[in-house]
Amino acid sequence: MKKALLILFAIAFFLFTSDNLSAQSIISDITGDDGTRIVNAKPEGVCSVNIEIHIRKNRITYLHFTRGCDGNAKGIAALVEGMKVKEAIRRLDGITCGKKSTSCPDQLARTLKMIYEKKE
DSSP states (O other): HHHHEEEEEEOOOOHOOOOOGGGGGEEEEEEESSSSSEEEEEESSSSOOOEEEEETTTEEEEEEESSSSSHHHHHOOOOOOOTTTTHHHHHHTOOOOTTTSSHHHHHHHHHHHHHHHHHH
16 A cells, blocks of 8 residues: 555656646647737646737737736736747746746747747
8 A cells, every 4th residue: 555655656746847747739829810920828837727829020919828826927928018029938938936847937938939930
């Protein structure tokens, strides 16, 4: 019994701390009539379950995190709206949350990188 609990604890610890949990996927990517690119991404390894990003002329015009830390998500959005995509990546890439290997800002940076790679 103790051995089984130890194995379960080890698996749970690995899953909680694994870098594999810090990759996300783009759920939708559309461009509106006015040229605004609207992307929805599913972050991994964080409390948020969706990131909606609007980009127009290489600037973030709208950002919304679904779930997660409400005040922090609103703060991140207020800070990056109007910011150039590359600048947001530079500032947010690699930020961690507690013992996690990623964070909502880092997930945003990773999503923006994916968007940039898809664009080029």
